[in-house]
Structure formats: structure tokens, C-alpha cells
Amino acid sequence: MVQEGAWVDTGAPGQESTPFDGWVAARGPALLKLAYTLTGNAADAEDVVQEALARALPRWERISRVDNVDAYVRRMVVNAHTSWWRRFRRREAPVELVREQVVVAEAVPPDERARLWRACQRLPEAQRTAIVLRYYEQLEYAEIAELTGVREGSVRSRVSRGLSALREAMGEADE
Amino acid sequence: MNDLEQRLTDALVGGAQEAPAPVGLADAARARARSRRRARMTGAAALVALCIGVPTAVVAVRGSDSAHPGPSRVTDNPTGVPSVPEGQRVESWHGVTALVPDSWGHGSLEDWCADGGRLEPRVERPGGLRLDIKCETSTYGLSFQQLPPGQDRDQVFDWPVTLQTSKGWPPDAEVGAHGIGDVLVEVTAPTSEQAQAILGTVRPIGPEGDPNGCMSSRGEAPPAVPNGLLRICRYDAEGLLEQSETLTGSDPGAVIAALEAAPAIDAKASCPDAANGPQPVVRLLAPTIHADVDLGGDCARIHGLGTDRALTSDVLYWSLSPGWSGSVPANVPLPSELRTE
Numbered sequence: 001m002v003q004e005g006a007w008v009d010t011g012a013p014g015q016e017s018t019p020f021d022g023w024v025a026a027r028g029p030a031l032l033k034l035a036y037t038l039t040g041n042a043a044d045a046e047d048v049v050q051e052a053l054a055r056a057l058p059r060w061e062r063i064s065r066v067d068n069v070d071a072y073v074r075r076m077v078v079n080a081h082t083s084w085w086r087r088f089r090r091r092e093a094p095v096e097l098v099r100e101q102v103v104v105a106e107a108v109p110p111d112e113r114a115r116l117w118r119a120c121q122r123l124p125e126a127q128r129t130a131i132v133l134r135y136y137e138q139l140e141y142a143e144i145a146e147l148t149g150v151r152e153g154s155v156r157s158r159v160s161r162g163l164s165a166l167r168e169a170m171g172e173a174d175e
Numbered sequence: 176m177n178d179l180e181q182r183l184t185d186a187l188v189g190g191a192q193e194a195p196a197p198v199g200l201a202d203a204a205r206a207r208a209r210s211r212r213r214a215r216m217t218g219a220a221a222l223v224a225l226c227i228g229v230p231t232a233v234v235a236v237r238g239s240d241s242a243h244p245g246p247s248r249v250t251d252n253p254t255g256v257p258s259v260p261e262g263q264r265v266e267s268w269h270g271v272t273a274l275v276p277d278s279w280g281h282g283s284l285e286d287w288c289a290d291g292g293r294l295e296p297r298v299e300r301p302g303g304l305r306l307d308i309k310c311e312t313s314t315y316g317l318s319f320q321q322l323p324p325g326q327d328r329d330q331v332f333d334w335p336v337t338l339q340t341s342k343g344w345p346p347d348a349e350v351g352a353h354g355i356g357d358v359l360v361e362v363t364a365p366t367s368e369q370a371q372a373i374l375g376t377v378r379p380i381g382p383e384g385d386p387n388g389c390m391s392s393r394g395e396a397p398p399a400v401p402n403g404l405l406r407i408c409r410y411d412a413e414g415l416l417e418q419s420e421t422l423t424g425s426d427p428g429a430v431i432a433a434l435e436a437a438p439a440i441d442a443k444a445s446c447p448d449a450a451n452g453p454q455p456v457v458r459l460l461a462p463t464i465h466a467d468v469d470l471g472g473d474c475a476r477i478h479g480l481g482t483d484r485a486l487t488s489d490v491l492y493w494s495l496s497p498g499w500s501g502s503v504p505a506n507v508p509l510p511s512e513l514r515t516e
Contacts, residue, residue: 020201021201024197024200024201024204025197025201028197028200028201029194029196029197031197032194032195032196032197032200033191033192033194034191035194036190036191036193036194036195037187037190037191037194042193042194042195042342043341043342043343044341045194045195046195046203046341046342047339047341049200049204050200050203050204050207050340050341051207053200053201053203053204053207054204054205054207054208054337055208056204057204057205057208058208112182113182113185113186113189113190114186114190116182116183116186117186117187117189117190120183120186120187131183132187135180135183135184135187136184136187136188136191138184163179163180163183166179166183167179170179172179
């Protein structure tokens with residue numbers, strides 16, 4: 001058994017590819033996309049995924065033996081996003097320009113989809129996380145509850161309130 | 176799934192396509208994991224060094240004081256307040272205080288590149304003027320951050336120093352944080368050792384005040400001020416400590432001269448009762464002086480000298496500590512230049 005904090009050197013730059021590298025190469029893009037939908041900016045997304053992978057790496061021997069490695073690491077990404085220190089960090093992605101114009105998420109077309117994306121990013125963190133896991137990851141309420149460590153009823157409430165806020169942001173009547 | 180839910184899924188899936196490319200993820204994670212392990216080992220070593228080092232440091236400071244007057248930046252006082260080592264200075268905000276290298280500047284960590292600025296460390300505190308610019312990366316330094324309401328006053332937590340390799344951080348950014356109650360102190364330094372050392376100085380401000388002798392709340396009675404020193408304690412409108420400073424050498428005399436030269440004013444004639452709400456105050460404390468520089472808009476003035484006095488540019492010159500991050504009323508006579516050290 002690998003103890004927490006023990007160092008399992010699974011390779012280094014220039015060395016032969018390891019199971020960890022192979023898994024990251026395969027699943028890294030999906031993790032970054034999840035992190036990007038959670039955080040709303042590239043810098044924080046990279047930060048979150050790197051943090052989760054850095055925590056997973058020393059325990060990779062053990063993690064690689066669990067039934068669903070993807071779900072396990074996805075949980076670590078969500079936890080890295082919601083951990084206490086991220087909530088208090090500077091949240092804006094630094095950009096090298098004078099902020100005289102409205103900053104729009106780069107390369108997102110200015111259409112309704114983009115409005116909805118931005119409205120989602122403005123949701124309170126707990127609601128946004130629930131919404132992303134429900135409508136981006138397509139998880140069931142029970143799965144979200146297990147992943148985020150809150151009761152299923154709370155997940156449903158967060159999703160409901162998030163949808164209501166999104167309807168309002170989009171100027172649509174609540175159903 | 177209704178129409179909004181379907182559009183939401185489409186928006187999230189579409190937006191996710193703008194996620195960064197997974198370049199070097201495994202290597203970055205590996206570097207971060209190594210850094211974390213190194214930080215744990217360094218932290219343990221620092222703890223051992225601290226246990227051995229503190230008595231030595233006390234002896235060294237006392238030894239120096241017994242033989243020489245001591246360097247002007249060292250705050251030596253008999254009130255039980257810790258001394259400040261040479262080459263460092265005190266930075267306090269609300270109920271928390273820390274020591275940083277005296278060479279560190281002040282200001283936002285995000286706008287350092289304005290006007291050809293260099294990537295040099297700063298101390299950032301909430302509020303104050305910020306240039307409307309964000310640089311490609313933040314700079315090194317210490318930032319005080321207000322946590323959301325509802326934190327346990329006695330809560331203490333740590334974010335271990337970790338190498339940050341993602342965009343937005345300066346090169347070799349070793350970042351860690353220490354939280355006390357509702358204040359988070361985040362340190363970014365080019366080496367893990369420096370970040371650890373600075374975070375190791377973060378303390379709650381106790382009943383003796385911070386190392387400059389300033390209380391965390393304006394309502395608390397300050398300790399006596401030793402001869403030859405003058406304390407500058409800046410409080411916000413809620414009465415919480417924003418910044419502190421100790422003047423030594425000839426500076427205290429200059430401050431007292433400026434206070435005594437300020438013209439007396441009729442308090443009632445120039446300050447309507449309705450304007451007497453909570454205001455930002457700079458408290459100037461010397462052995463025989465306890466003056467409050469009230470920066471409250473129409474009622475800006477100096478209290479505590481027997482009769483109220485008008486603010487003068489000389490008094491403001493001393494009252495506005497280097498790195499001043501507050502605001503001053505438009506009707507006060509600002510000095511032609513602000514103190515930088």
C-alpha cells in the first residue's frame with residue numbers, strides 16, 4: 001500500500017512514458033474542459049487540473065486500481081475547484097490590456113450561447129458546480145451528490161435555483 | 176430536458192471547446208507534486224530551525240541594543256511587543272500582522288507593469304486606488320484578503336507553499352497562504368524558502384498590538400509609546416487597522432512640530448453634527464501626543480490636541496504612510512509629494 005505523501009516517481013521529462021502519462025494524455029483534455037466550464041477561464045482551469053493531478057500522482061498506484069479512475073480524478077478536479085483556497089484567490093485571468101472595453105471570454109461568439117455561458121459563469125459557485133455537473137457532465141443528481149458531498153436534495157435545489165437564475169439572466173419567464 | 180436545459184448543455188459543451196490545450200499536463204503535475212513534497216520537508220526543517228533560532232535571535236537583538244543605540248528601523252520597546260529585525264518591516268491589516276523585507280514596495284500585484292514597472296515584490300491590501308490595467312502576470316509579494324463573512328475568529332488554516340506553473344503567475348512563483356479568522360495572507364515569492372519564511376511571521380494581533388504597537392481595533396487602548404518613537408496607526412471607517420508604521424530618529428519631532436503648527440479651528444462651526452459618522456482615522460501616538468487625524472470628508476481635522484486643528488499638508492505628509500491605500504477627502508491640502516520610505 002502506498003502511504004499518503006509517499007513519493008512514487010512515475011517518470012520525468014525525457015524519461016519513458018508511464019501509465020500516469022498515458023492516462024493524462026488520454027483524459028487530460030476532458031479534465032481541462034470540465035475545469036474550464038467550472039472556472040470560466042483558462043488559467044484557473046490549468047491550475048485546477050494541475051493541482052488535482054499533482055495530488056493524484058503520489059497515489060497513482062492505488063488510484064489506478066479503483067473501479068472508475070475517471071470518476072475518481074474528476075472528483076479531485078471538482079474538489080480542487082471548490083477547495084477553500086481557490087475561493088479566495090484572485091479569480092480573473094490576467095490579460096495584458098487596459099480594461100477600457102468589456103472583456104469577453106476569448107473566442108466565444110457573441111450570440112445567445114455565449115450569453116448563456118457567461119450567465120452560467122456568474123452563478124454562485126455551488127450552483128455553477130451543480131449545473132455544470134448536471135448539464136455538461138450529464139451526471140444524475142445522486143452522482144452529483146456523491147461527488148460533491150452534499151445531500152441529493154441540496155443538489156436538486158442548487159440546480160433548480162441555478163436554472164431559475166439563468167432564465168432571469170436570459171430574460172425568460174420562470175416555468 | 177426542456178428547451179433551456181438543452182440550450183444550456185449546448186452552451187457548456189460549446190464553451191468547453193475553448194479550454195486550454197493539454198500541453199505538458201503530466202510534467203506540470205509532476206513538478207507541482209515534487210514542489211509540494213519539498214515544501215513539506217522545508218516546513219518541517221523550518222520548524223526545527225525556529226525552535227533553535229528564536230532564543231538566538233532574542234539574544235542577538237538584546238546584545239546589539241546593549242552595545243549600540245541600534246539601527247533606526249529596529250523597533251525596540253519595553254511593552255512586550257516583539258522587535259522587528261533589521262531589513263524587515265511590519266505590515267498589518269485588520270487583526271493580522273506579518274513581516275516582509277523592507278525592500279518590498281506597495282500596491283496591487285496586478286498592475287506592476289504600468290509605466291514601465293518592474294517585476295518586484297509588493298504588499299497589497301484591499302481597497303485603495305488600482306490602475307485600470309492588468310499585466311500578463313501578477314508580481315511577487317504579500318496580499319491581505321478579506322474572507323467572506325461568517326468565518327470563525329479563531330480559525331487558522333494553511334495553504335502549503337506550492338510552485339505555481341500556470342499562466343498568470345510570475346516565474347518560479349512559490350505561493351502559499353495562511354488564514355487567521357476572516358483574513359487570508361497570501362505570499363508569492365521566487366523561492367519556497369522565502370515564501371515559507373514570510374508566512375511564518377504571520378500572526379494574529381494580540382492585546383499588545385502589532386509590532387508597531389498599533390491595536391487591531393481603534394477602540395482598544397494602545398500601549399505606552401517609548402521615548403523617541405512615534406506610531407502611525409491607520410484605521411478604516413469601521414475602526415479596523417489598515418496599516419501601521421513606527422517613525423524613529425528625527426521624524427517624530429517633525430511630526431509633532433507639524434501638529435503643533437496646524438491652526439486651531441472651531442469644531443462646531445465647521446462640522447455639522449450630521450457629518451459625525453464613522454470615518455477613516457490616522458492615529459499618531461508619541462509619549463506625549465495622542466492625535467487622531469480624521470479624514471472624514473467635510474469634517475477632516477485633527478482631534479486630541481486640546482482643541483481641534485485644521486489639516487495641513489505637513490500633517491498629511493506624515494499621516495499618509497508609504498503605500499497609502501486609502502482615500503482622502505477632496506478638500507484637504509495634499510502635500511506635493513508622498514512619503515515613499
